[in-house]
Amino acid sequence: MRDSGPSCGRQPLSCIIPPFLLERMAESGDAVARRRAVVDLAQATAVYAVRDLVRSMPTFLATPSPGCCRDRLVYDARGRDDLPGRLARREGDRPGKDPAVNEAYDYSGATYDFFHTLFGRNSLDDAGMSLISSVHAGEADGEGYQPMNNAFWNGSQMAYGDGDGVVFERFTRSLDVVAHELTHGVQSFTSNLVYRGESGALNEHFADVFGVLVRQWHQAAAATKGERPPRSWLVGAELVVPAQTRRAVRDMQHPGTAYVDDPLLGTDPQPAHMKDRYRGSADRGGVHINSGIANRAFVLAAEALDDEPWETAGRIWYDAMLEIPSRAGFEDAARITVRIARDEHGAAVAKAVRAAWKAVGVTVPAARKPR
Amino acid sequence: MTAAILRVSYTESGGFAGLVRSCRLEAAALAAEERALLEQLVAAAGLTASCECLSEQSRDSRTYEIVIEWETIQIHTVFDEPSLPAEVRPLVGFLRERARPGMPT
Numbered sequence: 001m002r003d004s005g006p007s008c009g010r011q012p013l014s015c016i017i018p019p020f021l022l023e024r025m026a027e028s029g030d031a032v033a034r035r036r037a038v039v040d041l042a043q044a045t046a047v048y049a050v051r052d053l054v055r056s057m058p059t060f061l062a063t064p065s066p067g068c069c070r071d072r073l074v075y076d077a078r079g080r081d082d083l084p085g086r087l088a089r090r091e092g093d094r095p096g097k098d099p100a101v102n103e104a105y106d107y108s109g110a111t112y113d114f115f116h117t118l119f120g121r122n123s124l125d126d127a128g129m130s131l132i133s134s135v136h137a138g139e140a141d142g143e144g145y146q147p148m149n150n151a152f153w154n155g156s157q158m159a160y161g162d163g164d165g166v167v168f169e170r171f172t173r174s175l176d177v178v179a180h181e182l183t184h185g186v187q188s189f190t191s192n193l194v195y196r197g198e199s200g201a202l203n204e205h206f207a208d209v210f211g212v213l214v215r216q217w218h219q220a221a222a223a224t225k226g227e228r229p230p231r232s233w234l235v236g237a238e239l240v241v242p243a244q245t246r247r248a249v250r251d252m253q254h255p256g257t258a259y260v261d262d263p264l265l266g267t268d269p270q271p272a273h274m275k276d277r278y279r280g281s282a283d284r285g286g287v288h289i290n291s292g293i294a295n296r297a298f299v300l301a302a303e304a305l306d307d308e309p310w311e312t313a314g315r316i317w318y319d320a321m322l323e324i325p326s327r328a329g330f331e332d333a334a335r336i337t338v339r340i341a342r343d344e345h346g347a348a349v350a351k352a353v354r355a356a357w358k359a360v361g362v363t364v365p366a367a368r369k370p371r
Numbered sequence: 372m373t374a375a376i377l378r379v380s381y382t383e384s385g386g387f388a389g390l391v392r393s394c395r396l397e398a399a400a401l402a403a404e405e406r407a408l409l410e411q412l413v414a415a416a417g418l419t420a421s422c423e424c425l426s427e428q429s430r431d432s433r434t435y436e437i438v439i440e441w442e443t444i445q446i447h448t449v450f451d452e453p454s455l456p457a458e459v460r461p462l463v464g465f466l467r468e469r470a471r472p473g474m475p476t
Contacts, residue, residue, distance in 0.1 A: 139452070142461030150386045154453065155428025168388070177387065184430040195430060203430070204389075236388070249388045265390060266472025282382050282474060284425065284434060288389025 063156065065091075068128035070112045074104045079138040079145050083159055088135070100135035100172045104160060107178035108133055114179070114214045115186065118310060119318050124185035131182065132157035135172060151177055153184040166241060167264050173238040175218060180211030180235070191324045198329035200287035205294035205333075206321045208235055208252060213310040220308065231309070233299050234258065253299045255292025272296050274330070274361030293360050294330060300356035301337075305349065312349060316340050334362045377410060380438040381466035382475055385451070387431045392470035412462040413439060421447040424454040435463055 065071030070091065076098070077085035088101045095102045108131045115121040123129045137159040138145035148161025151171035158181045160171040171177055184207050187193060193203035212233060219229040235258075236249030246259035255270035270292030271277050277293060278286035302313035320336045328336075334357040342350035354364050377398035384391045398406045418439060426432065432452040437459075439446045450456070455463065 140457070140460055141464040141467075142457075143464070150388075150431065150433060150452075152387065152429060152431040152452070154430075154432075155426075171387065180387070181431065188428065188430075195427075207430070262472070264472065265388075266392075269389075269391060269474075280474065282391050282434070282436065283384035283389060288385060 063130045063132060065123070065128045065130040069122070070109065070116070071123075071128070071130045072105050072108050072112075073130055073132045074101050074108075075132070075134045076101065077134040077137040077159065079136055079147065081138055081140055081145065081148075083137065083154070084132055084134045084157060085136075098135070100160065100162070100170050103170075103172035104133040104135050104158070104178065107172065107175045108158070108182060110175060110218045111179040111182045111214050114210075114217050114310075118217070118314065121186070124182065125189045133178075134159045135162075135170075137161050151181055153181045153188075155188065158182065158185075163239070167246075168239055169241060171239060174215075174236050176208075176211035176215040177236050177239055178211075179214035180207040183207040183210040186210070187321065190322045191328075192326050193324065193328065194326050195284060195287060197285040197287075198290065199327050200284050201290035202294060202324070202328060202330070202333055204287045204291035205298070206317065208250065208291060208295055209298050209314075209317050210321075211235060212252060213314050216308070217310045233295075250288075250292065250295070252292075252295035255296055270295075272360065293362075294333060297334070297356045297360045297362065300359055301353045304352040304356065312345055313353075316345065316349075316353065319344070330357075330362045331364075334364045338364045376440070376442055377413065378438075378440040379409065379413065379466065380436075380440075380475055381463075381470055382436040383463075383467060383470055384434050384436070385431070386433040390472070391474055392467070392472055393475040394466060394470040395475060396466070396469065409465065412465050413441075416456075416459045416462045418446050418448050418459065421445075423449040425449065425451045426453040429453050435459075437462070437466070 072089075072091050073087065074089040075084035075086060076088040077083060088098065089096060089105050095105075112123060112131060123131065134157065137148045139148045139150075139161070147163060148159070149164045149168055151158065151160045158178070162170045184203070187203055187206060193199045193206075195203055212235060216231060223229050233253040234248035234251055237247060240246050240248060243262065245262035246265055248258045250268070250270060251258045255272040256268045258268040258270075259265045260267050269278065269289050271290065272292055274293055278289040280286065283289055298313065298317060302309035305312050316337050319340045320333065324333060324336055334354075338350050338354045338357070341353040354366070357364055378396065379398075380393070380395045382391065382393040396409060398409055401409060418437070425434070429451060434449065434451045435455060436449045450459065
């Protein structure tokens with residue numbers, strides 16, 4: 001965020017201080033200097049070697065929790081962009097009157113519980129780091145501040161805007177949005193897929209997968225006995241202001257259909273197949289666009305299996321998220337998920353996963369039988 | 372800044388929603404007042420060299436691509452929300468108001 005230190009190009013510090021000095025500062029014993037240097041390093045985009053260094057040390061940005069267990073801190077940014085803002089609710093506090101604070105608290109807790117219960121993961125770094133959220137984040141427009149029409153993970157915390165009220169409501173309304181942002185956090189401590197092109201689309205894909213799985217799992221847990229909540233693959237359905245031309249931000253099952261001919265949003269650009277993948281430069285090479293291809297592969301795999309999506313399919317994708325190389329593409333993701341499926345869940349599951357990728361245009365050669 | 376030829380192309384993309392909005396403005400085709408404002412904002416932005424400034428850690432930040440064609444010079448810049456300089460924000464605000472959904476044509 002803007003308080004994190006100067007940024008590249010137009011503001012001087014990160015361009016004046018040579019990378020080797022920033023690297024030294026990043027290893028400093030002084031927490032403030034270290035944090036500032038790490039962010040400056042992250043923004044010194046002209047120095048690609050430095051980028052690799054930053055990728056390898058996200059732990060510098062983690063805030064350890066006091067008890068190394070679930071620890072949520074929700075701040076009120078009060079319409080500004082200098083994060084985190086004023087502390088509004090900490091772990092164990094009772095709900096207050098602000099729904100955004102309560103949603104950020106509850107949904108980050110649900111996400112922590114999902115990863116902990118199903119995969120034994122202790123927070124984003126698997127070492128109990130605090131889950132820091134800022135709500136009511138604003139964005140500067142050159143004249144002042146307006147409610148942010150977005151949600152993001154900045155490398156150390158989540159930030160949620162209140163939306164414009166025309167297209168988007170407040171971003172904490174959707175559990176899958178909160179879980180999406182937190183999954184970016186998990187990835188920054190695991191695969192850290194480079195946020196550009198196919199690897200960036202996979203980064204978005206894993207965030208969408210676990211965003212939706214957290215919601216489905218949470219809804220199933222909240223359902224009364226015997227009741228089966230309808231399974232939805234929409235991302236951000238509660239976030240969009242209802243209109244005939246829009247029903248969500250993305251549709252993992254049917255990419256490209258979440259909004260159509262919307263006067264303010266246009267038409268959902270996500271492809272559902274490799275033959276239609278976006279090849280332009282916008283959106284860092286289509287990280288939010290081409291993720292639709294992998295999203296559909298996941299849904300096809302999950303729907304082909306007999307259990308709940310967060311069980312076998314979720315487990316395969318979680319294991320893949322941990323081991324996939326940072327510069328992986330769709331073929332790598334397909335190969336890794338098929339291998340994990342075969343090794344951990346058997347040939348029938350591997351066949352379903354392979355078929356799912358093939359349906360979206362990503363082919364994984366069948367393993368040769370040993371002679 | 373008095374420019375005989377000034378064109379500005381703008382593409383905003385990314386953010387959690389991954390929306391793409393764009394516009395392409397020809398200063399000569401704008402009303403005098405709007406043209407003067409665009410020239411003023413371009414000058415105030417101080418974008419004198421092409422650059423790509425994207426933060427490494429941030430996820431779901433919006434990306435702003437601005438291409439300025441001025442006489443024979445073309446400057447191509449890409450920023451994201453954390454790296455967007457304060458002096459460029461007014462220009463981005465101006466361009467955002469004129470952007471429409473979809474990729475640039």
